[in-house]
Amino acid sequence: MPSASPEGDVCCEVLIVGGGPTGLFLAALLARRGVGVIVLERRAAPAEHSRAIGLHPPALRALREVGLERTAARVGARIRCGRARSRGRELGRLRFARAWPGRPYVLSLPQSRTEELLADRLAESAPGALRRGREVTALRERADGVEVTARRMGEAGETGSTAEPLRLRARVVVAADGSRSTVRELLGIGTTGTEHRDAYLMGDLADPDSAGAEGTGSHGVGTDRDALIHLEPGGVVESFPLPGARRRWVVHTGRGDLAEPRSEVLTRAIRERTGMRLDPGTTSMISAFSVRRRTAQRLVTTRCALLGDAAHEISPIGGQGITLGWLDALDAAPLLARTVRATAGGRSSRGPLDADPAWQRLERVCRRRARVAGLIAHANTALGRPLPGPFAAARTLGVSIALRTPLRHVMAWTYSMGWARRR
Structure with a gap:
């Protein structure tokens, strides 16, 4: 003491x-x-x-050591599936059940x-x-x-x-x-280390309603919802469920100076790349960040x-x-x-x-x-960079093929940090 x-x-x-x-x-x-x-x-x-x-399965197992795994799972949003999309078309899905049968999800819980x-x-x-x-x-x-x-x-x-x-x-x-x-x-x-020039906007907004383009609807605390990764020529748009009928949005804004962290800038980029219309007035957090290792x-x-x-x-x-x-x-x-x-x-x-x-x-x-x-993390960053038409099409084709072969199980294992499993 x-x-x-x-x-x-x-x-x-x-x-x-x-x-x-x-x-x-x-x-x-x-x-x-x-x-x-x-x-x-x-x-x-x-x-x-x-x-x-993000709390990956190894983090949930770690929380068990201090008696908090069940509490966290009860108040967080469980992401059991990740869906890749491009230009309005679904490319495929990743599910985590095979990589982590006992904890088949990544938990979304705000750091606060x-x-x-x-x-x-x-x-x-x-x-x-x-x-x-x-x-x-x-x-x-x-x-x-x-x-x-x-x-x-x-x-x-x-x-x-x-x-x-x-x-x-x-x-x-x-x-x-x-x-x-x-x-x-x-x-x-x-x-x-290395300073990368990748710049992003990130914000938390209200989840679209059940008639929205995502089809996820408004969910309460402790529900199962999908992560969405939009691989677009202008850069990736990522969307993750949060507790309390909200979603986290992350948008690649290019390689250079940070974009102005305003809700209107974020929602405009989402609309231009995915066609989804979000209400900037529902933003509870907005920030800009760059990447380094x-x-x-x-x-x-x-x-x-x-x-x-x-x-x-x-x-x-x-x-x-x-x-x-x-x-x-x-x-x-x-x-x-x-x-x-x-x-x-x-x-x-x-x-x-x-x-x-x-x-x-x-x-x-x-x-x-x-x-x-x-x-x-570097591979994830590179995958989401803006690409000109032919290269963006090649990326879309490659991801689509990978998600329809056994390689998707390796990807799910990698993204859910199966490689970090402790004995």
Whole structure:
């Protein structure tokens, strides 16, 4: 359990920086193992926007470890089938039942709701472990732990100038603070990778009614609905169900500058490419984003470890990010528990983590998994780029053939992250 040192510092066994999906999930895992954990989150209040939505079957299995699989499945939208279309014609379908008989769907659940479920579960196991509105400003590794300084942040993200900084001591620090990781920067760890010029618009809108072109109708929470992928010459249009009779739309807007994130721009692109008319007035979230693929040069240091987007960033196309971070956490949790207990007992794990074969193996596993996910995400990105007529026709023909042969089972296994199945 966290405690105070004679110097007034807060002490804990594991300090997690970042209260997003990866940080909260890891904290819940550690709390269930009896590890004293604190989570520092820069945001003073929970996020309101949906952001990432995809929970693949390995993520659902991970949620079982913290007792949340059934809850998530009950409140999310289950995607059992993906349908590819082009110019108003269906090219074929992918179903996930063969790849994952026990979990034959990808769950669509807004990240804000996922974080809420995890934060509530953490509060049950470790009340007060999540400290919101705290930004790490300094970090110093020692042979037997890490000293961290954090400052208070206001509701709008501004620095609280009058508050005393919080000083913490932890045996291990985990950076789960995203692709722009402060901890990674403080540790002096660089990244390598590629910046892509693919630009997208993304928005959440009301689901078309039952007479609409999709034929899905308006559905409530916890229903089964299809994902739609429109492969059009002007660029891909993706559509995924959300809970509460809404859908997530993602539109490729070219390779260059980001489009203006306005609902009218998004719905116009959807109408021009697919013929579907959506009401921009029903938009609850709109954003523009580009794609990059980056990996930290080191994932493990003397007493720190990087997980999730802090360790590896891939294209969000395909929605593998949350699942990837949770798989990192599942592999890291037993190592963290072993390390803090060995440190407390004065045994060999007082040495540098990056010299420990088990932590070296974890780094290799995380890198390999991120590399595979990155290749798949890059393929998804390339498949949805704008193409001139003859090349777009060739793409349509190729996808149509693939979805009518046994290759569709391999595609379903790949897209549902069957390759990431843990033994």
